[in-house]
Amino acid sequence: MKTGSCRCGNRIFFNNTLCLSCRATVGRCVPCGALTSFTARNDSSACDACGTAAFPCRNQRYRVCHSFITAPNELCRWCKFTKVIPSLNRPNSVARWAAMESAKRRLLVQLDQLGLPPFIDKLIETHPLAFEFREDSVDMNGQQQKVTTGHESGLVTINLAEADSVHRERLRVQLGEPQRTLIGHMRHEVGHYIDWAWASRIARDEYQRLFGEPNSVDYGQAMCRHYEQGPPADWSTRHVSAYATMHPWEDFAETVNVYLDIMAIATTANEIGGRSLDLSPTADPSQLVAGVLEIVVEVSEYNFDLGLAPLLPEKLHTAVLEKLAYVHCLRRNITID
Ligand SMILES: [Zn+2]
Ligand SMILES: [Zn+2]
Ligand SMILES: [Zn+2]
Ligand SMILES: [Zn+2]
Structure with missing residues (x-):
């Protein structure tokens, strides 16, 4: 993954939220795309790379996003891809959601950098991509409602349990899938999306x-x-x-x-x-x-x-x-x- 730099010159990595050298707030500036540091102003921050007034993405309050955008209280372009999030009442679910968003953001940044769907032509409008992160539940009759990870017409559904390393490791061994990781799931499901939206057509x-x-x-x-x-x-x-x-x-x-x-x-x-x-x-x-x-x-x-x-x-x-x-x-x- 591409790295960025803090105003102090320290290198910033994808998951950093704080510069480990000068303690500056760091994250991704959506207007200029840089991984960079931000300088606090009165009611906003300024991107140290492009100078734009920047506000934290609304999901920063749950610590699931590190992006900065041009308007307060809104979602960044990466968070907008998620249509269904888990219950915010359970700390465990929020932690798993954060792992999902991190893997999803890493994937979307990569697709954008490579010029792959949905970031080409008008595909983002004609064949939009969306994600939902759902949990298994029990219905009114006491029946288990299992969430199946998969892709359907641009919608990628991931069972939130996949963010649980114990669950994932058990299935990794059971199903003989050595590369079973969260980002691996996302890359696989986006593979179905690229097939449906693009490859099989062109x-x-x-x-x-x-x-x-x-x-x-x-x-x-x-x-x-x-x-x-x-x-x-x-x-x-x-x-x-x-x-x-x-x-x-x-x-x-x-x-x-x-x-x-x-x-x-x-x-x-x-x-x-x-x-x-x-x-x-x-x-x-x-x-x-x-x-x-x-x-x-x-x-x-x-x-x-x-x-x-x-x-x-x-x-x-x-x-x-x-x-x-x-x-x-x-x-x-x-x-x-
Ligand atoms: Zn720094
Ligand atoms: Zn910027
Ligand atoms: Zn965000
Ligand atoms: Zn598949």
Whole structure:
């Protein structure tokens, strides 16, 4: 993730709310986009990067947002994407909501920087993206109402329990999904959104060649088969994950997830790792992936030193690289009829 700087010169990272050197308030200025420090004035603050009078996003009162905007008592552009939030009466729910918003903001900033949906053309109006963070509940008849994480016509629903690391870790092991993280969920669901809003509309033939024709595979049957029989033994020769083998839609979403992981690593490597990887739409995708996999091998080794999981798979097969290249090259072709 790109970093910013405080007026004292200290580097500011994505999650900072306070400069650890001079104690200045820091956050993201929405008008200029910078991660920067803010100087208090009488009834507002001033962005130290662009000088604009800045007010905290309304969600700062719950400590779920670090953004500053031009009007008081309103939501920032990132918080506006969330249509349903959990109950504010339960401190635990608010803490989980904060984790959701942090992951969501990290993802949206990335999509914006890469010029991916919804931040292209008029897509944000024609195919808006929205999030809802819901909790399991019990209805009037005592029946458990489970919230299913998923995407439907631009609406991403995430079960708030996914922000609970114990719950997530249990499912990660149970379902054999090594990369099950909060931001991973968001990247996967946004993958479905990018499919629905964009990819399958602008580059359909290539999509079908690589991922298959989604409408020719009954989703319900595919899901039953996946959970009954598991993935084919040689899944890694053609798919980024075991889950991607289930259905063309899941294959595409998982590929987007890994593409965004790779681009996030590449951005951080350029920002603080001294690399100079070309992240532009015209960059050669195989060179870009190779550059990132070098980093993955190194960082995974640090992780193994501490008994942690690998960063990403250290090798990707040709068929997988071709799918990642497809997602990358979508960024070159942003025209929508
Ligand atoms: Zn400072
Ligand atoms: Zn600013
Ligand atoms: Zn906000
Ligand atoms: Zn999915």
